[in-house]
Every structure is written in structure tokens, then in C-alpha cells.
Amino acid sequence: RFGYFGAPSPEVVRLMFCNISGCLTGGRIFMSVSGEEMVSINIRDTRAIRMLQKEDIEVVLLTSDMDPVAMLLTDRLTERTGCRVVQVGDEPLHLLRKMVEEKKLDWKDVAYMGSDQQDVNCLNLAGMSAVPGDAPNVAINASKYTCRKMGGAGALREFAEHILLQKEKAKSHREQHRIDRINF
Amino acid sequence: RFGYFGAPSPEVVRLMFCNISGCLTGGRIFMSVSGEEMVSINIRDTRAIRMLQKEDIEVVLLTSDMDPVAMLLTDRLTERTGCRVVQVGDEPLHLLRKMVEEKKLDWKDVAYMGSDQQDVNCLNLAGMSAVPGDAPNVAINASKYTCRKMGGAGALREFAEHILLQKEKAKSHREQHRIDRINF
Amino acid sequence: RFGYFGAPSPEVVRLMFCNISGCLTGGRIFMSVSGEEMVSINIRDTRAIRMLQKEDIEVVLLTSDMDPVAMLLTDRLTERTGCRVVQVGDEPLHLLRKMVEEKKLDWKDVAYMGSDQQDVNCLNLAGMSAVPGDAPNVAINASKYTCRKMGGAGALREFAEHILLQKEKAKSHREQHRIDRINF
Amino acid sequence: RFGYFGAPSPEVVRLMFCNISGCLTGGRIFMSVSGEEMVSINIRDTRAIRMLQKEDIEVVLLTSDMDPVAMLLTDRLTERTGCRVVQVGDEPLHLLRKMVEEKKLDWKDVAYMGSDQQDVNCLNLAGMSAVPGDAPNVAINASKYTCRKMGGAGALREFAEHILLQKEKAKSHREQHRIDRINF
Numbered sequence: 001r002f003g004y005f006g007a008p009s010p011e012v013v014r015l016m017f018c019n020i021s022g023c024l025t026g027g028r029i030f031m032s033v034s035g036e037e038m039v040s041i042n043i044r045d046t047r048a049i050r051m052l053q054k055e056d057i058e059v060v061l062l063t064s065d066m067d068p069v070a071m072l073l074t075d076r077l078t079e080r081t082g083c084r085v086v087q088v089g090d091e092p093l094h095l096l097r098k099m100v101e102e103k104k105l106d107w108k109d110v111a112y113m114g115s116d117q118q119d120v121n122c123l124n125l126a127g128m129s130a131v132p133g134d135a136p137n138v139a140i141n142a143s144k145y146t147c148r149k150m151g152g153a154g155a156l157r158e159f160a161e162h163i164l165l166q167k168e169k170a171k172s173h174r175e176q177h178r179i180d181r182i183n184f
Numbered sequence: 185r186f187g188y189f190g191a192p193s194p195e196v197v198r199l200m201f202c203n204i205s206g207c208l209t210g211g212r213i214f215m216s217v218s219g220e221e222m223v224s225i226n227i228r229d230t231r232a233i234r235m236l237q238k239e240d241i242e243v244v245l246l247t248s249d250m251d252p253v254a255m256l257l258t259d260r261l262t263e264r265t266g267c268r269v270v271q272v273g274d275e276p277l278h279l280l281r282k283m284v285e286e287k288k289l290d291w292k293d294v295a296y297m298g299s300d301q302q303d304v305n306c307l308n309l310a311g312m313s314a315v316p317g318d319a320p321n322v323a324i325n326a327s328k329y330t331c332r333k334m335g336g337a338g339a340l341r342e343f344a345e346h347i348l349l350q351k352e353k354a355k356s357h358r359e360q361h362r363i364d365r366i367n368f
Numbered sequence: 369r370f371g372y373f374g375a376p377s378p379e380v381v382r383l384m385f386c387n388i389s390g391c392l393t394g395g396r397i398f399m400s401v402s403g404e405e406m407v408s409i410n411i412r413d414t415r416a417i418r419m420l421q422k423e424d425i426e427v428v429l430l431t432s433d434m435d436p437v438a439m440l441l442t443d444r445l446t447e448r449t450g451c452r453v454v455q456v457g458d459e460p461l462h463l464l465r466k467m468v469e470e471k472k473l474d475w476k477d478v479a480y481m482g483s484d485q486q487d488v489n490c491l492n493l494a495g496m497s498a499v500p501g502d503a504p505n506v507a508i509n510a511s512k513y514t515c516r517k518m519g520g521a522g523a524l525r526e527f528a529e530h531i532l533l534q535k536e537k538a539k540s541h542r543e544q545h546r547i548d549r550i551n552f
Numbered sequence: 553r554f555g556y557f558g559a560p561s562p563e564v565v566r567l568m569f570c571n572i573s574g575c576l577t578g579g580r581i582f583m584s585v586s587g588e589e590m591v592s593i594n595i596r597d598t599r600a601i602r603m604l605q606k607e608d609i610e611v612v613l614l615t616s617d618m619d620p621v622a623m624l625l626t627d628r629l630t631e632r633t634g635c636r637v638v639q640v641g642d643e644p645l646h647l648l649r650k651m652v653e654e655k656k657l658d659w660k661d662v663a664y665m666g667s668d669q670q671d672v673n674c675l676n677l678a679g680m681s682a683v684p685g686d687a688p689n690v691a692i693n694a695s696k697y698t699c700r701k702m703g704g705a706g707a708l709r710e711f712a713e714h715i716l717l718q719k720e721k722a723k724s725h726r727e728q729h730r731i732d733r734i735n736f
Contacts, residue, residue, distance in 0.1 A: 021227055022227065022228070027226045027227045027228045027337075027338070028224045028225070028226055028227075028336070028337070029224060029225055029226070029227060030214070030222050030223070030224045031222065031223060031224070031225065031257055031260060032214075032220050032221065032222040033220065033221050033222070033253060033256045033257065034220055035260070036220075036222075038222070066227075066231070067227055116228065116231065117231075134337075134338065136228065136338075136341060136345070137345075
């Protein structure tokens with residue numbers, strides 16, 4: 001990208017996918033005797049989404065029929081986060097591959113946050129990927145970054161800060177590069 | 185089972201009993217002023233049940249009048265997990281002994297997950313048994329495996345992965361055995 | 369009590385007071401937008417109360433207008449635990465002193481579980497006393513035993529097991545003493 | 553203040569601001585399928601507010617449209633804590649600066665508890681400032697004291713005890729000073 005003298009610069013994320021179940025919400029589902037069901041999200045995580053959006057990173061939330069509660073909360077999560085919620089099946093990759101291509105992005109420009117078996121392929125493929133600290137081993141092994149925070153308790157915030165730090169680094173790297181080219 | 189040259193192979197679980205109270209749900213009961221009661225389950229644990237079922241292990245959930253909330257949630261837990269919920273009394277062994285015999289199984293083919301005093305006899309008897317990490321000592325001492333995860337927070341998932349790993353080992357052991365018999 | 373050669377035997381608890389707020393319930397109060405309020409209790413703790421009652425230890429739960437939610441749940445907690453719930457003011461000692469006298473007990477036969485400033489005098493006075501692991505320092509310093517478990521998450525169970533172990537020891541001490549007197 | 557021989561005495565807090573979101577409540581928001589939303593507060597923290605008020609420290613709770621649930625609970629939090637709830641925007645300092653001036657106080661007489669980016673300026677300015685132990689780094693770095701307890705789980709209580717201890721120290725310092733002046 002930087003011509004002959006160009007060195008590879010740290011990648012910059014343009015699109016982030018985040019599985020709602022276990023990442024934005026904790027894995028816990030509260031069931032009441034009268035039939036009400038509840039999940040919890042964390043205000044630090046919804047703020048993290050706003051932080052990413054301000055830096056022009058599109059955040060897309062994923063849900064599947066494996067977590068019926070998350071599906072029912074789609075509208076309210078959209079309202080709270082300003083994110084599109086996309087319903088994916090057992091293998092999110094099928095749908096997301098198309099989305100990435102349509103946006104003319106490369107998977108190395110994509111961040112993915114997942115929490116279980118169904119996320120393994122996407123965790124492997126994405127340029128940056130993370131799981132909450134309480135994820136099962138199968139997901140931890142596939143992800144590039146394991147958050148210290150748990151799902152629904154700041155893990156998304158931690159990953160967002162990691163992404164923004166990388167973006168900052170890439171920016172100062174480009175600046176440095178431009179200065180180098182001017183001086184020599 | 186393997187004739188003259190047969191060595192004892194690692195056992196394979198065919199049936200699993202899991203006490204709902206303290207294992208599938210955490211021990212916590214939420215009580216509202218208006219009379220509503222709530223417990224929480226974890227999506228990782230319900231997925232674990234599906235994982236076991238896919239490997240042809242029948243999972244039976246146990247409840248007793250010692251945990252009235254769990255009893256009231258029977259239908260909803262069946263729907264979510266696809267498991268039969270059986271009501272046992274102070275001593276689950278009375279009923280489960282019959283079930284194991286009717287299925288012509290041996291207790292060494294049975295896995296049991298419990299969390300307190302009333303589970304002690306079953307924990308002792310089952311071929312594989314576990315308690316969540318926050319179980320009282322009386323239950324920990326009787327079980328063969330103590331999960332690092334807490335009840336309602338991934339303990340069942342941890343035990344399920346342990347069971348499936350044993351099954352995998354038993355399978356490769358049988359394969360190895362078959363190869364040995366062919367070659368020699 | 370054992371005449372001339374008698375050594376002091378470990379005390380046996382006959383009555384236990386337990387502050388609901390912060391001990392039986394965690395300190396957490398859930399407030400919903402629609403005006404509903406919720407607290408949580410732990411099934412291991414309610415079982416602990418049943419264990420004490422079986423050993424002829426009367427358990428009395430305490431509540432005060434400092435925790436309005438606990439007061440509203442009085443009937444339901446009585447139903448679940450079989451305990452009398454007594455409303456005490458800022459200083460539980462005023463009322464409890466009378467109760468202890470009426471039952472012709474000594475404070476050394478009384479166990480007390482509390483969680484904050486208002487429990488300090490009772491924690492100091494009772495023969496056995498405990499606070500949950502997450503209690504503030506002022507309460508920890510006044511109590512004889514600090515639970516490793518948190519309030520509403522097994523602290524009461526831990527203290528109950530401690531009490532029952534002492535009772536067991538006292539019993540075997542008495543047995544030993546009787547044998548000694550017969551033999552010498 | 554103490555004339556010629558006066559040494560600077562430890563400061564005494566007269567006014568405390570506390571952001572509701574993440575300090576008084578945990579960051580967690582419970583969302584039910586039927587549209588109900590819930591947060592939790594801790595009885596130890598509400599007691600801490602009463603402790604501060606008894607020592608003539610005014611406590612003002614802050615909320616913003618970044619946490620819609622906290623805003624909806626304003627009336628109930630006022631009722632429970634006896635505090636005024638003030639709505640601040642993205643930068644609490646704009647409004648609080650005026651409040652501090654109107655009360656003819658200096659920022660060194662003010663304590664501030666916050667939990668995120670928007671609190672950074674106030675955390676820097678206040679004479680005493682704290683964040684809960686689970687706050688993001690940006691807030692931890694700006695605050696003078698990082699609580700070991702988490703938000704909604706005793707952090708406010710911990711900070712209140714820290715403030716009251718300082719006040720005690722200042723008082724005994726003044727006493728000592730008065731004695732010194734009399735004796736020499």
C-alpha cells in the first residue's frame with residue numbers, strides 16, 4: 001500500500017461482528033415462575049460499542065435460534081446500541097462471508113467476538129478476534145485474544161479498547177512513515 | 185467384552201442424571217416483593233446437554249420438593265433442554281435405581297451431577313460423578329470430580345466436556361484394540 | 369457442671385439469631401423501572417436452617433426498617449424456612465436480650481449472624497457469632513468467625529456447619545467425660 | 553486558617569458527588585423479554601450514604617441520558633437515600649462547577665465518585681476521588697483512590713469509610729493543634 005519502501009502497517013478494523021449470546025449478554029438466563037425471561041447486559045459494553053462507532057467502525061450484533069432470549073430482545077438491543085442485529089444460524093460464517101464481500105472488505109479488516117463452538121470458524125478467520133474470559137476452551141483456542149473480563153461484564157469493552165489501541169498505533173505508524181518519506 | 189485378549193476399556197456413559205437445583209441452576213433464588221420467584225440457568229450448560237444428547241447420552245434432570253422453584257419450572261426446562269424432568273424425593277437413589285435397572289444399565293455406565301447432602305449416595309455409586317465448585321464439602325467428598333466452575337455458571341458444561349473426552353478416549357482405545365487384534 | 373473434676377466443655381448452641389439483610393439475602397437489591405424490588409436468597413442457606421432445626425436449634429430471623437425489602441418478604445421467608453421473623457430496630461440487642469432471658473438461656477448458648485454496624489453489640493455478646501466474608505470491617509472485628517462465603521451465597525450454611533461441628537465435639541466430649549468418670 | 557503557626561490540616565469533605573451508573577448501581581442492566589429493565593444497588597452502599605449524611609456531608613447523585621435506566625429510577629433512589637439526584641450531560645463538570653461555586657466551596661472540599669470516561673475531569677479536580685475496582689483504566693488513572701470493591705457491591709461504602717476516616721484524622725489534628733497553641 002505504501003509503494004516500494006512501504007512496510008506492512010498494523011491492520012485497522014473497519015467492521016466488527018459480536019455474538020450477543022455470551023459476549024454482550026452473560027450466558028445467564030433468568031427464568032421466573034410466571035414465564036418471564038431475563039438476560040443482563042453491561043453499560044460499559046454498550047458504551048464500548050458507541051466508542052467503536054465514533055471511530056467509524058461498524059458494529060453488527062449476531063444472534064441465533066440457539067439463544068431464544070437474545071432473539072426476542074433484538075429490537076431493544078438495536079435501540080440501545082444503534083447496531084444492526086443479524087440472525088445467523090449454527091455457522092455464522094455462511095452469512096458473514098457474503099456481508100464482508102459486499103462491503104468489499106478483507107477478513108483481516110474484520111474483528112469478531114464470539115463465545116462458543118459455533119464461533120470457531122469466524123474467530124479463526126477474522127483479523128482480530130476475542131472471547132470473554134469465561135468462554136469454553138474450544139472458543140479460547142480459536143481466538144487471538146482472550147479477555148480477562150467475563151461475558152456481559154466488560155469483555156466487549158476490553159476488546160474494543162484493544163481494537164482502538166491498535167488503530168491508534170496504525171495511525172502513528174502511518175504518520176511516522178509519511179515523515180520518513182519526506183525526510184529521506 | 186473383548187474376548188480373551190481384551191483389556192478393560194475406559195467406561196462410556198450412556199445415561200446422565202443431573203440435579204437441577206444447584207447444578208443446572210445456581211443455588212440463588214430471586215424473590216420479588218410482589219411474589220415472583222426467579223432462578224438462573226446458563227446457556228453454556230443447556231448447550232452442554234445438547235452436546236451430550238448428540239453423542240447418544242440420555243440426560244435426565246432431577247428435581248425435588250426441597251427446591252419448589254425448580255419444580256415449577258419443569259415444563260420450561262424440558263422445552264429448553266429436551267430432557268425428561270423426574271421428581272425425586274429426599275433420596276434420589278430410590279427412584280433412580282429402578283430407572284437404571286429398567287434400562288438394563290450398570291451404575292458404572294451412569295454419570296451423576298449433584299450439589300448437596302441428598303446427592304451423596306448417587307455421587308458415590310455412579311461411574312462418573314461431579315459437583316459444582318461451590319458445593320458444600322459433604323457433596324465434594326462424595327463426588328469423583330469437582331468442577332472449577334460454579335453451579336448455574338458452566339459447571340454442567342465442564343462435566344459434559346469431561347464425559348465426552350472420556351468417551352473419545354474409550355473410542356480410540358477400542359480402535360487401537362481392533363488394530364492390535366488384526367495385526368497380531 | 370461436671371462436679372469437682374469437670375473441665376469446661378465446648379458450648380452447645382440452643383438458639384440462633386440471623387439478620388436477614390446481608391446474611392440470608394445478599395446486600396443486593398434489584399430495582400426495576402416499573403417499581404418491583406427483588407432480593408436473592410440461596411437454597412444452600414435455607415437448607416442450613418433446616419439442618420439446625422433438626423438438631424433442635426431454634427433459628428430466629430431478624431429484620432429492621434433499615435432494609436424495607438426484607439420486611440416485605442417476611443411471610444414468604446417464614447414459609448420457606450419455618451422460622452419466626454422478628455422485627456428489630458437499630459439495636460437488635462434491646463429486643464433479643466428479653467427473648468434470651470424469657471427462654472432462660474445464657475448468651476453463651478446463643479449464636480448470632482450479622483452483617484453490619486447495627487449487629488456489633490450482638491456479635492460481641494453471643495457465644496458464637498459470624499459475619500459473611502463481604503461484611504464491612506466494623507462487623508468483622510466484632511464477630512468470632514468470618515465466613516469465607518459471601519452473604520446470600522452460602523455464608524449461613526458455612527456458619528451452620530461450624531455450629532453443628534461444635535455441637536458434635538461437645539457431645540463426644542461429654543461421652544468421653546462420662547467414660548472417664550466410670551473408669552477412674 | 554490557623555494563623556502564623558498553622559500547618560496545613562488534612563482536608564474535610566463537605567460535599568460528595570456520586571455517579572449512579574456503575575458506582576451506586578453495578579454496570580449491569582437486566583432486560584426482560586416483556587420490556588422490563590432492572591438494575592441492582594447494595595444495601596451497604598445506601599447505608600454508607602446515610603453515614604455520610606449523619607456527618608454533615610451532603611451527597612448528590614448524578615445521572616445522565618447515557619444510562620436511561622438510572623434516570624427512570626431517580627425518584628426511588630431519592631426516596632431510599634434521601635439524596636438529590638441531578639441530571640448531568642456528557643461532562644458533569646459543566647453543571648457541578650456552578651453547584652460548587654454557589655455553595656462557596658472549593659473543589660478540594662469535594663469528593664467525587666465516578667466510573668468511566670465522562671467522569672475523568674471531575675475525578676481529577678475533586679479533593680478526594682474514587683472509582684470502583686471494576687472501572688476501566690481511563691477512570692482508574694484519573695482517580696485518587698481505587699476501591700477494592702466493585703460498583704454496586706460495596707465500592708461506595710468503601711469510599712465513604714475512607715472519607716470518614718480522613719475527617720476523623722482532620723478533627724484529631726485540629727484538637728492537637730489547639731492543645732499545642734495553649735501549651736506554648
